[in-house]
Amino acid sequence: MTAQNEQLNQLITSDYKAGWVTDIGEDRAPPGLSEGIIRFISDKKHEPEWLLEWRLRAYRHWREMKLPTWARVSYPPTDYQAISYYSAPKQKADGPKSLDEVDPELLRTYEKLGIPLREREVLAGVAVDAVFDSVSVATTFKKKLASMGIIFCSFSEAVQEHPELVRKYLGSVVPMNDNFYAALNSAVFSDGSFVFVPAGVRCPMELSTYFRINAAKTGQFERTLIIAEEESYVSYLEGCTAPMRDENQLHAAVVELVALDDAEVKYSTVQNWYPGDEQGKGGVYNFVTKRGKCQGKRSKISWTQVETGSAITWKYPGCILIGDDSIGEFYSVALTNNYQQADTGTKMIHLGKNTRSTIISKGISAGHGQNTYRGLVKIQKGAQGARNYSQCDSLLIGSDCGAHTVPYVEVKNGSSTLEHEATTSRIGDDQLFYCGQRGLSEEDAVSLIVNGFCKEVLKELPMEFAVEAQKLLGVSLEGAVG
Amino acid sequence: MSAPMLQIEGLFVEVDEKPIIKGLDLELETGAVHAIMGPNGSGKSTLANVLAGRDGYVVTGGSVRYQGRDLLAMPAEERAREGVFLAFQYPVEIPGVSNLYFLKAALNAVKKHRGQDELDAMDFMDLAKEKMKLVEMDAALGQRAVNSGFSGGEKKRNEIFQMALLEPKLAVLDETDSGLDIDALRVVASGVNALRSAERSMLLITHYQRLLHYIEPDQVHVLVDGRIVATGDRYLAEELERSGYADYEKQAAQRSEASA
Numbered sequence: 001m002t003a004q005n006e007q008l009n010q011l012i013t014s015d016y017k018a019g020w021v022t023d024i025g026e027d028r029a030p031p032g033l034s035e036g037i038i039r040f041i042s043d044k045k046h047e048p049e050w051l052l053e054w055r056l057r058a059y060r061h062w063r064e065m066k067l068p069t070w071a072r073v074s075y076p077p078t079d080y081q082a083i084s085y086y087s088a089p090k091q092k093a094d095g096p097k098s099l100d101e102v103d104p105e106l107l108r109t110y111e112k113l114g115i116p117l118r119e120r121e122v123l124a125g126v127a128v129d130a131v132f133d134s135v136s137v138a139t140t141f142k143k144k145l146a147s148m149g150i151i152f153c154s155f156s157e158a159v160q161e162h163p164e165l166v167r168k169y170l171g172s173v174v175p176m177n178d179n180f181y182a183a184l185n186s187a188v189f190s191d192g193s194f195v196f197v198p199a200g201v202r203c204p205m206e207l208s209t210y211f212r213i214n215a216a217k218t219g220q221f222e223r224t225l226i227i228a229e230e231e232s233y234v235s236y237l238e239g240c241t242a243p244m245r246d247e248n249q250l251h252a253a254v255v256e257l258v259a260l261d262d263a264e265v266k267y268s269t270v271q272n273w274y275p276g277d278e279q280g281k282g283g284v285y286n287f288v289t290k291r292g293k294c295q296g297k298r299s300k301i302s303w304t305q306v307e308t309g310s311a312i313t314w315k316y317p318g319c320i321l322i323g324d325d326s327i328g329e330f331y332s333v334a335l336t337n338n339y340q341q342a343d344t345g346t347k348m349i350h351l352g353k354n355t356r357s358t359i360i361s362k363g364i365s366a367g368h369g370q371n372t373y374r375g376l377v378k379i380q381k382g383a384q385g386a387r388n389y390s391q392c393d394s395l396l397i398g399s400d401c402g403a404h405t406v407p408y409v410e411v412k413n414g415s416s417t418l419e420h421e422a423t424t425s426r427i428g429d430d431q432l433f434y435c436g437q438r439g440l441s442e443e444d445a446v447s448l449i450v451n452g453f454c455k456e457v458l459k460e461l462p463m464e465f466a467v468e469a470q471k472l473l474g475v476s477l478e479g480a481v482g
Numbered sequence: 483m484s485a486p487m488l489q490i491e492g493l494f495v496e497v498d499e500k501p502i503i504k505g506l507d508l509e510l511e512t513g514a515v516h517a518i519m520g521p522n523g524s525g526k527s528t529l530a531n532v533l534a535g536r537d538g539y540v541v542t543g544g545s546v547r548y549q550g551r552d553l554l555a556m557p558a559e560e561r562a563r564e565g566v567f568l569a570f571q572y573p574v575e576i577p578g579v580s581n582l583y584f585l586k587a588a589l590n591a592v593k594k595h596r597g598q599d600e601l602d603a604m605d606f607m608d609l610a611k612e613k614m615k616l617v618e619m620d621a622a623l624g625q626r627a628v629n630s631g632f633s634g635g636e637k638k639r640n641e642i643f644q645m646a647l648l649e650p651k652l653a654v655l656d657e658t659d660s661g662l663d664i665d666a667l668r669v670v671a672s673g674v675n676a677l678r679s680a681e682r683s684m685l686l687i688t689h690y691q692r693l694l695h696y697i698e699p700d701q702v703h704v705l706v707d708g709r710i711v712a713t714g715d716r717y718l719a720e721e722l723e724r725s726g727y728a729d730y731e732k733q734a735a736q737r738s739e740a741s742a
Contacts, residue, residue, distance in 0.1 A: 428574075431575075435588075436557075437568050437570075438644065439563045439592040439595070440587060440588055452576065452580075455578055
């Protein structure tokens with residue numbers, strides 16, 4: 001049995017392929033957090049006064065806030081004064097005008113990650129807003145998007161070029177004092193992406209950004225804001241890897257989505273940050289606040305996530321369903337291995353009439369991994385005829401891991417319908433032997449079973465992402481036969 | 483004469499440190515169909531599992547040669563790729579994995595091992611449809627998850643369907659007749675008969691003789707207390723049907739007393 005477990009462990013424990021450190025000179029803030037540092041960041045980014053004030057207000061809230069302790073994760077306390085809150089790759093005076101001007105070292109880094117910008121630009125039709133540490137270095141396909149009135153740029157650029165939009169929507173979904181990490185982000189956020197899709201426009205390509213934490217001890221505080229006006233559509237992809245490191249790296253991002261009448265926003269994530277080594281040393285701490293607001297009637301927001309990385313994942317992408325007949329969806333695969341801990345799920349807040357939400361969560365635990373689904377479905381008095389369907393499945397590999405399901409439900413009217421299903425299963429020796437007797441290697445058998453388990457979620461991902469996600473899960477794409 | 487398909491000599495097997503198979507000899511020629519009959523606990527399923535390479539079955543003595551090679555030295559998946567097929571007594575459910583997708587992966591793993599071209603989805607579908615007819619299997623079962631929610635009869639048909647698709651050289655059918663009603667038994671048996679060929683050997687493991695009404699074996703072996711105690715033609719099976727295993731079991735008990 002033990003030999004079996006060891007074999008299984010080996011299968012799941014393939015080396016972290018994206019682990020290295022790129023040697024680039026940095027322009028970084030000294031460690032520590034104070035009003036002075038916030039002014040430094042804001043000044044570096046030439047921000048308007050109102051934004052500095054906003055940051056400072058967030059900081060003052062944060063100082064009064066306590067670390068949340070309700071999640072099923074444990075980790076040593078973070079010394080927020082030991083972190084450097086700003087770092088930018090060195091560039092020529094005004095930044096690159098094209099890829100030719102981008103630091104070749106940086107481009108090689110992307111190549112190692114398997115996303116050569118040039119190829120991707122030409123072949124994949126994906127516009128990439130690449131974030132290396134804290135400053136965006138390249139934005140592609142801008143012209144085509146601009147001709148349709150779509151704005152896709154770094155957050156910093158949006159602050160300079162479209163301050164009225166940023167000011168209108170920033171913090172409108174995730175208030176600056178929403179929680180400890182959101183407040184921290186609001187005070188010190190470095191950069192991120194900004195998307196605006198005007199009324200009636202269907203964004204013709206998947207918008208994609210690649211996050212990467214590189215500088216040692218530099219927490220990353222990304223800020224993303226996506227606004228879809230009436231009858232518009234946008235699909236946004238976020239994928240991440242980080243270099244191997246012994247120190248824990250803090251990541252506290254905030255993502256806000258706004259969908260007006262009949263608009264649809266699809267937000268997909270593949271998260272593969274360094275999970276720590278086999279003994280649980282190192283790894284990224286990922287404390288993320290992601291929320292979408294279905295403000296308009298018949299609007300729709302879908303979150304799809306494949307979370308395989310990070311030592312700690314603390315993440316609950318949710319939807320506030322304000323508009324009547326609006327729809328919120330959450331599809332999630334979370335994999336924990338070795339000593340990874342994930343406490344993730346969603347919040348669906350139903351306010352409008354006939355609002356609908358779907359939650360499909362697939363948790364995979366292996367090694368000593370601990371995987372918790374934590375979700376809230378809240379149906380307010382005015383949400384007559386609201387409906388929710390939740391399905392939370394857990395798959396255990398080996399006998400040292402754990403799966404936990406914590407669904408919260410609050411219903412304040414009698415005309416709504418809620419369904420909840422949950423299962424827990426284990427990859428059994430019987431299954432592996434059966435597969436082996438049909439000629440499949442153990443590795444392929446595990447992939448097959450895991451892939452089958454996650455199918456409902458993976459099929460929600462855009463094609464190019466689904467491939468990456470399946471690679472990450474070590475499985476091959478299900479062909480036309482399935 | 484070419485080398486026999488399967489040659490078992492003086493095989494001893496323990497499960498949880500308890501001896502189950504105690505000196506078993508068996509030879510199966512290429513193209514032959516042998517039946518192994520025996521009472522509960524005689525070691526029938528142990529033999530099937532040892533041949534397929536399941537963990538937990540510890541060989542403490544003897545040898546098994548498959549086409550002249552040491553079968554016991556090969557891991558389970560290699561045995562499968564080399565043409566050893568076990569039709570499970572209790573086929574395993576794999577939720578979420580479609581039956582046809584599973585089989586396509588299995589077939590291509592076997593083909594790859596043999597240096598043959600892997601089948602694409604279209605060719606595979608054509609082949610699968612053809613083989614499904616053989617066991618009168620409902621096409622819908624192809625799309626459903628492997629054995630999930632299948633009835634007992636559907637699971638057994640699925641095993642024979644898989645065998646038809648994978649085209650093994652040595653098929654071990656472990657109590658394939660158990661839990662089947664008479665119609666299902668007939669369908670499964672006709673599937674097995676259709677797969678009989680001069681290149682393929684089969685080992686039918688069964689408790690009851692009724693399967694042998696439909697699949698006529700070349701030889702019948704009686705397995706009692708981990709040893710082959712009698713070998714004959716199909717009339718031996720008919721005799722067993724009348725007189726049962728009691729006499730053989732009595733002899734086996736005396737034997738183990740004598741050796742104790």
